Amino acid sequence: MPTLDICFSPELLPLFDLRGRVAVVVDILRATSSMVTALAAGVTHIVPFSELAACRLMAAQGYLTAAERDGVQAAGVDLGNSPFGYLDGGVAVQGRAVAITTTNGTRAIELSLAADAVILGAFLNLGAVADFVRRQNKDVVVVCAGWKGNFCLEDTLFGGALAQRLQPDFDTTGSDATLAALDLWHAAQPDVAAYLLKSAHVRRLNNLESHQDMAFCVKLDAYNLVPIWQQGRLVAAE
């Protein structure tokens, strides 16, 4: 039976052997939620960058540029890190490619590339992720982007939600991280948004836009789409 483990921080990734496994990178607030939304809105592919300057330069190649630092949109780019940037009609995104850099999500992706497959998870595509990893039938590691390396609740809750979806076909009892995430996911029911209002990260983003983003980012199964890493870019898996 394949296993599901959860890595609570990119800083803990050296403890995990990702070879032969599927890595599900998650940064609920808001990188992976926004990337899922972007591809669902017709973006052709996404190239992540760790450096803002390199990201900005992609505009010359026809890319839309998206950047967030410490929770707010960076200067001189087209989009921030809100999923609504791809939905509200302010910027036409259909058929465009996006270059993106974020505080935590990009780093988590880069550190996960030893895995057999790297996909992006969010509540928005929870069911699609569960279907994808069932078809792969390999061990899964959920890689939480966290907040600057620290444990964060929202990414952990996603790990618990995915574990619940994969029961009983995946072993979700072999790691204390997975057991804890399942219990926290249960504790967060029935109102995940209300639960997350107490989290340090959400309170850090304490303004109306952020609360709207958060309410959107906890919707389950809004998109039947899995972003997958292929040749240096994120595309919708076939």
Added chain:
Amino acid sequence: MPTLDICFSPELLPLFDLRGRVAVVVDILRATSSMVTALAAGVTHIVPFSELAACRLMAAQGYLTAAERDGVQAAGVDLGNSPFGYLDGGVAVQGRAVAITTTNGTRAIELSLAADAVILGAFLNLGAVADFVRRQNKDVVVVCAGWKGNFCLEDTLFGGALAQRLQPDFDTTGSDATLAALDLWHAAQPDVAAYLLKSAHVRRLNNLESHQDMAFCVKLDAYNLVPIWQQGRLVAAE
């Protein structure tokens, strides 16, 4: 108001600035539980070692030697890592000094020495630890020893239990790690031993002796004593 944060793994300690804070090192199964028990049983002081060979050499200086590797007593030493080693009368410990090496606990102590004070926490001395840090009135970081760097449930539950004891006088809302530990502590009620039977670590130690140890290590407030690091050794705080 002083804060309480929790570091889920020694591998995450570089993210924490321990200066000016009290570090509460916890390795419930079983290093810190055994050290608390040892001092309560009349051991004069404890010297931790990361290397087994160095620990063994302390026998020539009159020390009792205690060593565990991968959950079992190492060869050529007086004691393993069970708290019952200090209780069952097999080895006379009153008035003796102990040299000890453990898989996870020793490393967590060594990595915490930047703190203003390093003390050891266990369920066995939970109330004493809470009283100690209240008197210090400084920010507290609970340093979970974990299992070879990985998150583990039992150390996390201690963090939640300590946070509950320190409410409302300490800020326990500023970190997601503390919020999660509090929820897990609530989930583990009313039977912490039964809750921990599902943990990966406890199942790894799946034999009668280990279950007896675990049942003992989850007793609350058995000893009114706080081990503290002073000049290279652990002694009972005054």
